[in-house]
Amino acid sequence: MGRLVLKGVSRKFNNSFAVNNVNLEVNEGEFLCLLGPSGCGKTTVLRLAAGLDTPSSGEIFLDDKKITGANRECGFVFQEYALFPWRTVRGNIEFGPEVKGMQKEEVKRLSQHYIDLVGLTGFENHFPHELSGGMKQRVGIARAYANNPKLLLMDEPFGALDAQTRNIMQGELLRIWEQEHISALFVTHSVDEAVYLADRVVVMSARPGTVKEMFEINLPRPRVRTSPEANELRNSILKSLGAEIKKLVPQV
Numbered sequence: 001m002g003r004l005v006l007k008g009v010s011r012k013f014n015n016s017f018a019v020n021n022v023n024l025e026v027n028e029g030e031f032l033c034l035l036g037p038s039g040c041g042k043t044t045v046l047r048l049a050a051g052l053d054t055p056s057s058g059e060i061f062l063d064d065k066k067i068t069g070a071n072r073e074c075g076f077v078f079q080e081y082a083l084f085p086w087r088t089v090r091g092n093i094e095f096g097p098e099v100k101g102m103q104k105e106e107v108k109r110l111s112q113h114y115i116d117l118v119g120l121t122g123f124e125n126h127f128p129h130e131l132s133g134g135m136k137q138r139v140g141i142a143r144a145y146a147n148n149p150k151l152l153l154m155d156e157p158f159g160a161l162d163a164q165t166r167n168i169m170q171g172e173l174l175r176i177w178e179q180e181h182i183s184a185l186f187v188t189h190s191v192d193e194a195v196y197l198a199d200r201v202v203v204m205s206a207r208p209g210t211v212k213e214m215f216e217i218n219l220p221r222p223r224v225r226t227s228p229e230a231n232e233l234r235n236s237i238l239k240s241l242g243a244e245i246k247k248l249v250p251q252v
């Protein structure tokens with residue numbers, strides 16, 4: 001479910017383009033990763049898709065419906081965990097369904113489903129400060145899923161995790177995504193993460209950001225990170241991304 005289309009999207013801040021003429025599609029059920037140098041406008045693109053910001057020009061559609069205000073049909077997972085510290089794991093996950101006015105029993109059934117799905121059974125009544133980074137991020141993912149979104153927008157959700165937890169979380173995310181095929185637009189700085197997760201990888205140019213290159217990752221899942229095919233793809237993507245990073249730091 002959920003087909004996101006960005007048509008000629010630009011966003012100016014203080015009269016200068018942060019993103020310029022972005023044309024991009026996330027197909028139904030597709031996992032698309034967005035890579036690009038720092039400051040190229042990745043978060044801006046996600047915020048625009050979520051309807052939290054408005055393009056200076058261009059249009060954005062979700063299932064052919066133009067996005068004009070805060071888009072309730074998408075779930076946002078932020079880099080920082082952004083959980084409510086005064087709510088338990090269950091309370092955080094139940095927030096969206098409660099706001100929607102869903103029946104109490106239905107809310108409980110839904111939250112338990114997602115608590116189990118992200119592997120937090122037994123931690124329902126813990127508060128965020130009692131959880132590890134990986135666990136907090138699971139709550140963030142469960143909370144986004146519990147809103148029944150058509151599109152998941154994720155902004156470097158695993159950026160703050162250590163390498164091993166990050167690998168585990170990537171596997172977990174794919175497991176959940178494969179069960180409930182929601183279209184996903186996932187921002188990362190890690191080429192390895194993109195090649196492990198995505199159906200397609202989009203590399204953005206340095207600011208003003210635009211779509212520079214697109215890579216199809218036609219590797220069966222579960223993927224072997226060390227396969228020659230994955231290595232080859234990583235090398236091509238790194239080359240494309242590296243050229244953009246060099247524009248920012250020419251001496252490197």
Ligand SMILES: Nc1ncnc2c1ncn2[C@@H]1O[C@H](COP(=O)(O)OP(=O)(O)OP(=O)(O)O)[C@@H](O)[C@H]1O
Pocket residue numbers: 013014018036037038039040041042043044045207
């Ligand atoms: N509200 C704002 N007001 C002014 N400038 C902004 C605003 N939001 C973003 N920008 C600018 O737009 C550009 C893109 O920012 P954005 O946060 O989208 O980059 P990013 O690709 O997500 O970077 P990073 O990889 O470091 O997270 C930056 O130059 C930033 O300074």
Ligand SMILES: [Mg+2]
Pocket residue numbers: 042043044155
């Ligand atoms: Mg960002």
